[in-house]
Amino acid sequence: MKTVEINTATCSSRVICGEGAFNENIPALCRDKLTFTVTDSNVYRIYRPLFDDIFAKSGAVHVIPAGEKSKNYSVLLGILKAMLSSGLKRNSTVFAVGGGVVGDIAGLAASLYMRGVHLVQVPTTLLSQVDSSVGGKTAIDLCGIKNIVGTFYQPETVIADPMFLSTLPAREVRCGLGEIIKTGALNKDIYNKLQQNKEKLEDADFLKDIIYDCIAHKADVVIKDERESGLRKTLNLGHTTGHAFELYYKRKSHGEFVLIGMYYELYIAVRCGICAPEYADSLINLIKRIIKIPAYADAEKACLMAAYDKKNVRAEEISLMVPAKIGQPEELRLPVPKYASIIAECAAQLKENRL
Ligand SMILES: NC(=O)c1ccc[n+]([C@@H]2O[C@H](COP(=O)([O-])OP(=O)(O)OC[C@H]3O[C@@H](n4cnc5c(N)ncnc54)[C@H](O)[C@@H]3O)[C@@H](O)[C@H]2O)c1
Structure with a gap:
């Protein structure tokens, strides 16, 4: 304990x-x-x-x-x-x-x-x-x-x-793993543990150990920025796009949409030159172990709804926290139409099995 x-x-x-x-x-x-x-x-x-x-x-x-x-x-x-x-x-x-x-x-x-x-x-x-x-x-x-x-x-x-x-239920375990992988994208030690244990992400012993690490990471962030004026925003990684899909498609649970949101936002991070493809792939491989990423036909429309996400400062611009390097997320601001069109591009590539 x-x-x-x-x-x-x-x-x-x-x-x-x-x-x-x-x-x-x-x-x-x-x-x-x-x-x-x-x-x-x-x-x-x-x-x-x-x-x-x-x-x-x-x-x-x-x-x-x-x-x-x-x-x-x-x-x-x-x-x-x-x-x-x-x-x-x-x-x-x-x-x-x-x-x-x-x-x-x-x-x-x-x-x-x-x-x-x-x-x-x-x-x-x-x-x-x-x-x-x-x-x-x-x-x-x-x-x-x-x-x-x-x-x-x-x-x-x-x-x-x-x-x-x-x-x-196993599905709820996978939802929790979404937030754990998110924390891995923010914290080098957790990232390394996930990579070393990728075959046993759902094992009870591994989970018991990583729960403490994730709590300690979040506590550290909250101590530094309780009211989310800066650092705490990093914890929203994957959530902007995840929430947009959640509002539009509804049928999955919050944790599953966070995983899907992270996947699409990693595509954006690579496409915008913020994240090296090899690093993005290492996170994507973890995500794909847990969930099959849907090629949403209405992805662009759904993401225009993200403009209403309260975490975004101005409606004409989207603010995303994306992984840049191991343990180093960065804020990316994009005009809403550009953001939605890259999301649509990602969905189209998924549909054609090119990702
Ligand atoms: N406050 C925050 O900082 C913060 C951060 C992340 C997510 N959230 C919110 O958390 C919510 C998602 O949380 P969640 O994934 O825990 O969803 P949830 O509370 O709906 O629980 C998921 C399912 O698991 C069942 N369940 C709960 N404990 C169980 C147990 N021990 N055994 C069997 N079944 C059990 C629940 O009845 C439910 O059906 C979302 O609303 C999201 O917005 C809040």
Whole structure:
């Protein structure tokens, strides 16, 4: 078990990760407190005894429907109303037990209720353990725009226990690997570990080890740039194009779209002369081990929607974080039509099996 501290000017947060983290910490965190636990229908079904034996003994357990579509205003309102009717006080603690969806919406509710109550994140997917539970970003979607309403609100504690990964469907493991490969494109040591272990990316032992590395990388970035005014933008690698495809095509999950977005953005980085083809290929080979990249027929149209991604400064220009050299991402700004036409070119090459 390892602990990563995140101390910034405005917050103090700790991430405890590794086997045993849940059993050794959660009962004590619930003791003598009024708690409010948010989870989703899948996690509740699989881990019912944990909720009955631990969380339900110190407060209400609120179950939201599983899946991305729950990140909306009416589900948020339902959580806030349940908090009120459960008698939650300012010194109470909210537990977010689930994947990134539960973490994002429960974190937002915790930041709003009584102007902020204590928050503990218990991430149960690989993606949420390596990425979304750390760093304090909370959000819901609105009017078809992803994560457009949210707050920065640091959890006091994050408990990332790999025991939850044993029940995770293989597809969700692959989604988490997307964020791990993204972190590999930002961090030389993680990149090297991925290259050395590319045959066993989905092995439980490899994942346990790399989860800590990814958390430590993200913590370091958050300490330096909590509010995403500079360095933290690097964590959005692959996300601009991924979000555009996610909005347009919908059918895959967030992590899968991040992987696809990374692939298309690597094509752009090579095409614009920022990334050497050999380095891009080494990342692409990892991505292709995990997912088949679709040759989207409407890629250009979908990416014009990226102009609405809130991470972009001006609508006529797209800002992308792309890998330049190992461990060195760079910002690339492109006029929207040029960006969309290179994406279309990539899709056309994929369709003709030329990539
Ligand atoms: N806040 C941030 O910094 C940040 C960063 C990255 C992603 N995100 C957000 O995270 C979300 C994606 O997170 P996710 O991939 O965890 O999705 P998710 O929360 O929808 O979980 C994926 C699926 O796995 C199920 N599940 C969760 N834990 C399980 C377990 N232990 N065993 C079996 N099934 C389990 C869920 O019920 C769900 O069906 C997106 O909404 C994305 O925008 C936020």
